[in-house]
Amino acid sequence: MTWSILGASLVAHDLAASGHFFGTLLGLGTPRQRDARTLGFGPGLRLQRPEPRLSRAAGALFGPAGARHVAIAVEDLPAVAGNLGRAGLPCLAAEPAEFGTDALWTLDPAQNLVAFCERRPGHAAAAWHLHHVNLPAADVREATAFYVEMAGMTEGRWRAPAARGDFSIDPAELAVLTLGTDNSGLHIIRPDPGFALRNGFAHNPSIGGHPAFCVPDAGAVKARLEAAGVTVSDAGVYAMAGMRQIYVLDPAGNMIEVNQRV
Template structure:
């Protein structure tokens, strides 16, 4: 099955502050105001201010949902729905207005919220793109199998640089559902509390998940962030062959990666 990362959605408690970081400092451009609580940047990023609501179901209380998720475009949504149904996995139809087309909400085995969306026409490239989305999972193999079996994704081999940082690329701890030869796609990682300390970072990209945006000039992004007083971890080329990576926290404390092919 053909698939792609449609985009990532993040919670943003202060839309103006988050919009400034992503639009101006990261250089993603002017956002589109979808509604009073949602900003969209190109085809790849949605910022949502969570609703303060609670609802009760047979399983208990539910808080705000949908603010933080990964959206994956697939060319056969009916097949994905059938796979989820046969596996008796939770699945809800999305409202058509949420993605402008048919889509399904589900949870992967690590309880990451995922939207499978019917593939539409390719959007014009805005000068940046989502390189990957990183999802945490205590059981990496179980989560990887979910995406392979439910959506027909293909697991690839991690492409590490010769001078790799201090982290494991054992498939039991890190997997890549690949869209190419540059580790683009969906990353599944087992959270590693010592990751930042061992690698000399201020941020731990293995915990909580993160989107990664590929830009033309990561050095310019870093300079703008630091001039604005944003703490940046410059990882250099340490995890993915041919990719320089930096990390930061956005105003809602989401871990963000920005990278560039070098």
């Protein structure tokens, strides 16, 4: 089944600060104010301030949901819904306005919130694009099987540079559901507490998941961030062949990767 990453959504407690971070410092452009709690950047990023609400149903407590998720466009949403139903996995129809197309919410085996969306016409090209979304999973093989079996994704082989950093590319610890030969797509990783220390980073990209934005000039992004007093981990070309990567935390504490083809 043909698929693509429609976008990633992140929690933003201060929309003005987050809008400046992504729009000006990362260079993603002017945001669209979708509503009082939501900003959008191009087709690939949504920032949402969660509502302070709490509810109880069937003995379970529920807080704000949906602010942090990955949205995946598929060519046959009913087929995905059928696969989820036959597997006995929970799913909910999305509100029509949430994605502008038919969509359903579900959870993968690692409890990452996922929206599968009916594919819609493409957007105009931008200077940046969403290269991948990284999702954490204690059991990488179980989570990878979910996306292969439910949405027909294809697992690829991780393409690492010759001078690879100190991390494992064992498929039991790192998998890529591939959209090309450049490791783009969906990354599934087992959290590695020692990752940052071993590689000399201020940030640990293996924990908590993150979106990765591919830009024309990662060096210029780094310079703007550092001029604003933001701590940056410049990893160089260490994990993906032909790709320079930097890591940073946004104003809400979300891990963000910015990369550039070199």
